[in-house]
Every structure is written in C-alpha cells, then in structure tokens.
C-alpha cells in the first residue's frame with residue numbers, strides 16, 4: 001500500500017498539510033551546515049595533501065545502477081504523491097530552490113527490490129537504516145546549495161539514486177572550499193554513495209541549470225528526482 005506520511009520533526013509528528021505551513025521541511029531537517037560556514041577556514045596544517053584520494057575512496061558512483069524499466073516503475077509509484085505538492089524554495093536562506101519532497105517507507109514488490117539493492121550496495125549488512133526513503137524532486141530550474149547533512153538525523157552513509165535527468169554534484173571541503181573540490185557527474189539512473197570523509201568533511205551541492213557543466217561540457221538539466229537512503233545516526237561510533 002502506498003503511504004504518504006506523517007513527518008517527524010524536532011517538534012513531533014506533523015501531517016503533510018500542516019508541514020506545508022511549517023518552516024522546517026524534511027530537507028531542512030537534514031541540513032546540518034551550509035554556505036554560512038564556508039568562511040571558517042581552518043589552519044593549512046590540518047589539510048592532508050592526499051585529500052583527493054580520501055575523497056575518491058569515500059564518494060562512489062555506480063552508473064546504470066537501474067534499468068530504464070526500473071526507473072519508470074519507481075517514477076510511477078512516486079509521481080502520484082509528488083504531483084499533489086507545489087515546488088517551493090526554502091524560505092530562510094534559499095539553500096534549496098524549486099523542490100518538493102516526500103518520504104516513503106513502503107514500496108510495491110518490484111520497487112522494494114530496487115530499494116534493497118541500493119541498501120545492499122551502500123551499507124554494510126549490520127547497518128541500522130532509517131525506515132523511510134527520502135524522495136526529493138528538483139524542478140528543471142532547481143538547485144541545492146552547499147551543505148553537510150545534519151549528524152543528528154543521518155549516519156555515516158548517504159546513497160542517492162538519480163531519476164529523470166543527469167546533474168552535477170559538487171563536493172567542497174569544509175573550510176577549504178576554493179582549494180579542495182571535485183565535481184561528480186550524476187547520470188540519470190546512477191547511484192552515488194557518499195560516506196565517511198565525503199559525507200562529513202565535504203559540503204555537497206547540486207548545481208543549477210546555469211552552472212551545470214562537467215569537464216567543460218554543458219550538462220543539460222531537467223526535472224530530477226533523487227531517491228535517497230540514509231542510515232541511523234546512532235550508527236556513528
């Protein structure tokens with residue numbers, strides 16, 4: 001059965017209709033820090049010269065993780081919920097623009113198998129996973145500014161499946177945004193798995209349509225849906 005959610009926030013369970021008037025959206029709940037901390041530069045003595053190896057080991061991309069048929073099946077299950085919502089922007093800092101979102105904890109049989117495949121690929125077997133999957137829909141003009149997900153709401157690993165459009169995700173080291181950064185091409189139907197250093201030490205962002213380039217090539221952006229699995233923050237030792 002499809003389940004559209006009540007939403008757990010710091011202040012308890014809110015229904016979606018209440019949430020639409022509430023400043024703390026699902027996405028904002030997971031937001032730990034963003035552009036506002038980018039001025040806090042750390043000592044260069046703490047910067048490892050091998051940051052790129054550490055980043056590459058902890059940010060993995062799996063192209064063609066699902067088939068076009070699996071993508072269509074996920075879309076058919078998600079779309080009825082999403083299309084009832086309006087695209088909006090976060091009010092207080094514009095950290096995310098032109099988005100709508102939901103959480104899902106039950107899926108049809110075929111889509112459950114895809115979700116399990118994501119979880120098996122991304123998380124060690126004993127990981128305590130969040131019970132719901134976060135579904136984030138960015139309109140063609142949507143973007144997500146640099147931020148680190150809150151350690152209060154999300155554990156060591158974040159796994160995101162990209163539907164409908166290619167996009168570019170930029171990772172910038174917190175405190176060294178200008179020196180240490182790398183762009184990742186998130187092809188339609190690819191999975192990214194961000195853990196450890198990439199998850200904690202780097203801001204991540206989804207570039208908007210104007211800045212969406214990868215290795216000198218324009219990456220056209222259209223509506224993009226990400227299906228994001230996270231683990232419980234208690235998993236952190």
Ligand SMILES: O=C(O)CCC(=O)C(=O)O
Nearest residue numbers: 030136144149160204226
């Ligand atoms: O859409 C994505 O893949 C990234 C979403 C994101 O940045 C977040 O939920 O914190």
